[in-house]
Amino acid sequence: KAGVTQTPRYLIKTRGQQVTLSCSPISGHRSVSWYQQTPGQGLQFLFEYFSETQRNKGNFPGRFSGRQFSNSRSEMNVSTLELGDSALYLCASSSGLAGVNEQFFGPGTRLTVL
Amino acid sequence: KNQVEQSPQSLIILEGKNCTLQCNYTVSPFSNLRWYKQDTGRGPVSLTIMTFSENTKSNGRYTATLDADTKQSSLHITASQLSDSASYICVVSGGNTGTASKLTFGTGTRLQVTL
Numbered sequence: 001k002a003g004v005t006q007t008p009r010y011l012i013k014t015r016g017q018q019v020t021l022s023c024s025p026i027s028g029h030r031s032v033s034w035y036q037q038t039p040g041q042g043l044q045f046l047f048e049y050f051s052e053t054q055r056n057k058g059n060f061p062g063r064f065s066g067r068q069f070s071n072s073r074s075e076m077n078v079s080t081l082e083l084g085d086s087a088l089y090l091c092a093s094s095s096g097l098a099g100v101n102e103q104f105f106g107p108g109t110r111l112t113v114l
Numbered sequence: 115k116n117q118v119e120q121s122p123q124s125l126i127i128l129e130g131k132n133c134t135l136q137c138n139y140t141v142s143p144f145s146n147l148r149w150y151k152q153d154t155g156r157g158p159v160s161l162t163i164m165t166f167s168e169n170t171k172s173n174g175r176y177t178a179t180l181d182a183d184t185k186q187s188s189l190h191i192t193a194s195q196l197s198d199s200a201s202y203i204c205v206v207s208g209g210n211t212g213t214a215s216k217l218t219f220g221t222g223t224r225l226q227v228t229l
Contacts, residue, residue, distance in 0.1 A: 004157070033217075042221040043158075043203065056216060090157050098217060099145060099207045105157030 001026055004093050004106035012112045018079040021109045025072050025093030031055075032074040033098045034066060037088040037108070048098050049074055055097065078111075086113045116141040116209040118220035120202075126226045131194055135223045137187040137204030145207040149178050149189050152201045152222070161189070161202075194227045201225070 034046040045058035049068035068074045094101040150158035162171045162178040204220040
């Protein structure tokens, strides 16, 4: 089985722009979760989608949004980028809800905001 | 407040030596506890996942223990190798506020194995 894939792997944007990141889960997995990782904060939970519905949401501003498609692929969007949004964005998939099922992480998208 | 604390923050050991990483949590109610290994710049990889009834779980040279009464877990690495150099993250599931358990992440222990 192919693992979790994320595109693009690297991205450079400027302040004020918006960005869309993509995540393809492991085949058959219905849950996709998104995380932001910075050196000082560790892994911070953004949101979880299961069967196209947002099931959990972390404490991030409304500039961060996501969606999940019928094939379980997920996208995350960040609008009006700020310097502090520079981070490694990870997505993880699981067969069921993340809280009770093992998660498999993708390689991440490294976002740099200039 | 649900919290996961890991110690030490960082650790340097010689190749071939053993080490133990600690994880204390306050998450309640408890569902499960996970240990991940994360190489620099890459996504975390699952090492173990333990439920309330499991005291010990092994994955090769990695052995995790869980004491649900004291809310403590440890990850023991035996005969360390250079490739064990990574961050090790403890994650606890639980603290239900609705229908979905939430995951609370520790900030990790950075392990460096040297010659």
